[in-house]
Amino acid sequence: MSLIHEYTKELIATGILGILLIFLRIVATKLVRRYAKTNQTLEHRTNLVIKYMHLFINILVIIALIIIWGVQTKDITIALSSITTVVGVALFAQWSILSNITAGVILFFSFPFKIGDVIKIHDKDFPVMAEIEDIGAFHVFLKTSDGEIIIYPNNLLLQKGISILEKQFNDKEYVD
Missing domain, CATH: 1.10.287 (Helix Hairpins)
Known part of the structure; x- marks a missing residue:
């Protein structure tokens, strides 16, 4: 006591x-x-x-x-x-892991694109035009019009110029 x-x-x-x-x-x-x-x-x-x-x-x-x-x-x-x-x-x-997590949080709060948007990433060596399938803690999953899945690191999305394009792919419903 x-x-x-x-x-x-x-x-x-x-x-x-x-x-x-x-x-x-x-x-x-x-x-x-x-x-x-x-x-x-x-x-x-x-x-x-x-x-x-x-x-x-x-x-x-x-x-x-x-x-x-x-x-x-x-x-x-x-x-x-x-x-x-x-x-x-x-x-x-492992700085890239930490930078990807930080970039994932920044993408959540401040970037104007979301899942289902079609974006064009302005990269001189590897330009990409694809639909955002998913945004995870480390990567963004992109799907091209050919059906190719591209896994793009979050921190590179903050470093590259990005255009949000008009919807060019087939519409589908997104479910968690």
Whole structure:
């Protein structure tokens, strides 16, 4: 019983943080879903961005819990710098994965094309005119008029000029 009295403030703060975590996740989910609904984004793309948001919120809550339970700031700094160094070295080798995920989130929130649009990618070496079949975390799946499937990295879509063309392919219904 003395253990509960000794850590009353930390337990109360942890409870409040737990409630705040639930609230932030619900609010973030509703905001992303509202944004996706106004832009007519497919459900699985919306769920992917929601997962990214939840991961970010969870990391912030873990950091807050570490601070609440009295880990010294100096110790947190040392641990985070060590972890960041290891992760940084690992991600440097895999920078394209991180850039594709970031580009996928940017495509979700800011680009004017969506699944079903026919686009032309202005690439000097490999020009592409195709319909967007799917936009994933790492790649965009394009289908040419010949039926060829092209998997195009998200980060290249941010680097290349793109034209949105009039619908030239057969219409079909898109279902999640």
